[in-house]
Amino acid sequence: MRVGIVGVSGYTGLELIKLILAHPYFQLTYLAASTGDIMVEALHPALQDVITMKIEKASPESIKAHCDVVFLALPHKASMGFAKELWDSDVKVVDLSADYRLLQETYEKHYCAHEDAPNAHKGIYGLIEYYRDDIQDAKLVASPGCYPTATLLGILPFIPYIDTNAPLFVDAKSGVSGAGKSCTETTHFVSINDNIFAYNPLKHRHAPEIMEKIANIYGVDINVHFVPHLVPMTRGELVSVYATLKEDIDPIEILRNHYANDPFIRIREKPVDTKGVSGTHFCDIFAVREGNALFVSSSIDNLLRGASSQALAAANIMCGFDENAGLPTLAYVP
């Protein structure tokens, strides 16, 4: 299959290049960014002597000419500018942005006006373990946000056993690459080195994504109090969820049964960390209870399971390949 990546100058775009180069069935045929005419190995020196290929200025016409599958590794709003031109083509689209993840009214409340309104609801949410059947026939997969990925994979198995009238508290921590390649005042070395702080507490736009998907999967409305933190790491995400149980359950047994057929979910009997999943597609999950208090801890690599390898798994399913083809398993340890 001929594969294109738009947004190759960014972090998730670079991860996608590496994944596709190692993939048994996909071949890179198109690399694009907002400006072209530069070799990919010049832009990313780590790729010198690995690949030589020109980056083009992105356009819907060249995507149609060169790709069977395209990954849009773009900021929200930029993605729909391309996606809206591809609905009437044969190209399968995996969008890493938020543009097709949410109901249109939720999207417009938290992001911006939707410029592809007739198709806004047509994206299939790419949380593999829960939507793989729908992904098979998808034209466009909306790959989930990194925080929603770690949060949903951790808490969804417990939704039938928790008090959904009580709020769900989610405390999340992310490495700086989660914010993309542009340096801002908060992601500047001087701000984040030797430091940790919350940002957008209770107002981050991944909270509505988490709530909407819980409602979509279980049909329950639950109030999610979500507080993300930035930590001085390059990659990795750790999510801690606090909930109130209404049933007498063994949390580890629930997790083991729920994910018995999901090889990239690892159930841990001790609290998880980010290093153990760094460089991999794994999501590690630990849970414990004390009385009716439930604590769930999940960890992912935000650039892989939180973005590029999750997008690759979706593309595998869309193309009828083994879902796990080319997904990275070996962590960057020590």
Ligand SMILES: NC(=O)c1ccc[n+]([C@@H]2O[C@H](COP(=O)([O-])OP(=O)(O)OC[C@H]3O[C@@H](n4cnc5c(N)ncnc54)[C@H](OP(=O)(O)O)[C@@H]3O)[C@@H](O)[C@H]2O)c1
């Ligand atoms: N970073 C993560 O951990 C993570 C996790 C989950 C989801 N995501 C989502 O994935 C998407 C990409 O994230 P990222 O971290 O890779 O961002 P990034 O590092 O900021 O890269 C974004 C890329 O998009 C390109 N771009 C912007 N506008 C464009 C346009 N109109 N045409 C062509 N290229 C354009 C930029 O290229 P130029 O430099 O050439 O302008 C840049 O290389 C975002 O929607 C993000 O929310 C990211």
